[in-house]
Amino acid sequence: MSAPAVTTELADYRRQSPAVAERFQKLRERPVVLEVRDLTRTFATRQGGETVALRSLNFCAHRREFMCLIGPSGCGKSTLIRLLAGLDEPTSGQVLLDGQPVSGPCPDRGMVFQGYTLFPWRTVLGNVMFGLEMGGMESGRAKSEALQWLDLVNLTKFKDAYPAQLSGGMKQRVAIARALATNPRILLMDEPFGALDAQTRAQMQSYLLQIWRNVDVTIVFITHDLDEAIYLADRILVLKAHPGEVQELIEVPVPRPRGPAQFATPEFLATRRRIDELIHPPLESAGEKLPIVRLTVVGDDVE
Numbered sequence: 001m002s003a004p005a006v007t008t009e010l011a012d013y014r015r016q017s018p019a020v021a022e023r024f025q026k027l028r029e030r031p032v033v034l035e036v037r038d039l040t041r042t043f044a045t046r047q048g049g050e051t052v053a054l055r056s057l058n059f060c061a062h063r064r065e066f067m068c069l070i071g072p073s074g075c076g077k078s079t080l081i082r083l084l085a086g087l088d089e090p091t092s093g094q095v096l097l098d099g100q101p102v103s104g105p106c107p108d109r110g111m112v113f114q115g116y117t118l119f120p121w122r123t124v125l126g127n128v129m130f131g132l133e134m135g136g137m138e139s140g141r142a143k144s145e146a147l148q149w150l151d152l153v154n155l156t157k158f159k160d161a162y163p164a165q166l167s168g169g170m171k172q173r174v175a176i177a178r179a180l181a182t183n184p185r186i187l188l189m190d191e192p193f194g195a196l197d198a199q200t201r202a203q204m205q206s207y208l209l210q211i212w213r214n215v216d217v218t219i220v221f222i223t224h225d226l227d228e229a230i231y232l233a234d235r236i237l238v239l240k241a242h243p244g245e246v247q248e249l250i251e252v253p254v255p256r257p258r259g260p261a262q263f264a265t266p267e268f269l270a271t272r273r274r275i276d277e278l279i280h281p282p283l284e285s286a287g288e289k290l291p292i293v294r295l296t297v298v299g300d301d302v303e
């Protein structure tokens with residue numbers, strides 16, 4: 001299926017702004033870190049049939065790109081991230097990291113999930129040291145490296161605390177430090193801020209942008225929050241469901257460095273409208289509209 005035409009409004013931002021065009025030109029010239037080639041994943045259903053979770057996905061992420069993936073629930077986002085991480089195998093197609101096929105998990109791919117996945121029996125420092133020690137690093141050096149990462153996520157003061165003593169946002173900052181400590185080429189994040197309250201979530205988004213600016217890492221970040229995707233991403237891959245396919249790759253025209261004030265800018269709103277159109281297309285026929293069932297008595301109408 002060919003991607004629908006880009007709305008004039010968003011396309012206009014690309015044409016009119018040489019700075020935006022130049023930014024994406026430069027991004028495309030950077031080396032490809034992640035390449036997804038014709039990726040398909042089907043699952044057997046209990047009824048003996050097949051669900052096509054992902055069909056013929058093709059895209060690339062470039063060095064130090066921040067790519068967001070967005071799509072309705074069930075469109076295959078978690079399936080895709082598991083394939084990228086090497087935790088699952090494709091039915092057909094390939095995932096390449098720096099040109100090498102991905103097979104099995106490996107420290108060059110860091111992961112952060114929504115659920116808190118810290119080891120409860122290890123301190124904050126112990127959690128960040130874990131991957132380094134597993135990789136064979138001597139414990140003195142692992143400790144000094146882990147402390148640098150804790151400094152980056154501003155949690156040095158909490159190095160001796162246990163996960164149960166931390167707030168949700170702090171736990172996710174430890175998880176980010178732990179994932180980055182082994183110097184992965186790519187950081188895979190599956191709705192990492194989904195369980196946080198709105199204020200902490202906004203804070204974490206700004207933190208993540210600061211961290212990303214200071215680290216040589218490509219990020220693939222899954223979310224179903226439109227504002228979060230636009231605020232964070234260079235490009236947004238919009239997926240559709242049943243089967244999961246690429247619907248459009250959107251270059252976000254909002255300039256960097258980003259700040260919360262940009263949520264109200266015309267570029268931001270145009271991008272938001274475009275994604276909204278893709279994810280929530282207008283109902284095609286009157287027959288698909290919800291039936292109206294009146295449960296109120298006449299005379300108490302609301303707008």
Ligand SMILES: Nc1ncnc2c1ncn2[C@@H]1O[C@H](COP(=O)(O)OP(=O)(O)O)[C@@H](O)[C@H]1O
Nearest residue numbers: 043044051053072073074075076077078079080
């Ligand atoms: N292990 C599995 N076995 C069978 N079906 C699965 C499995 N994992 C995912 N699916 C199906 O694949 C589709 C995509 O799921 P998922 O990747 O979790 O979507 P998302 O993360 O976008 O909500 C869904 O229809 C889901 O039921």
Ligand SMILES: [Mg+2]
Nearest residue numbers: 074077078079
């Ligand atoms: Mg999911």
